[in-house]
Amino acid sequence: MPKFVFQYRVGDEIVEELGAHEHDDLEDAEESAVExxxxxxxxxxxxxxxxxxxxxxxxxxxxxxxxxYIVFWGAPDTDESETVH
Structure with a gap:
């Protein structure tokens, strides 16, 4: 199973990084990143x-x-989901 690494950035600064995690494919990794x-x-x-x-x-x-790259911003929705663009 392939491994993917996620980094969270604000502007040019890396704020948080997750080590390598296994996912079925890039689409599965994307779903995890959106969450x-x-x-x-x-x-x-x-x-x-x-x-x-x-x-x-x-x-x-x-x-x-x-x-x-998944770019996002905005206020959380009332159902606790956020605007992800």
């Missing part, structure tokens, strides 16, 4: 941080090659 982005936005909202700051989750393969 992580939702959790990040809930935490950001609770802490009163700038909800409109440019954020991204970057997905790389285990060798460090960038595969996908």
């Amino acid at each position: 992580w982005a939702r959790r990040v936005m809930r935490r950001v909202a609770k802490q009163g941080e700038d909800l409109m700051a440019p954020r991204s989750v970057e997905i790389s393969d285990n060798a460090g090659h960038d595969l996908l």
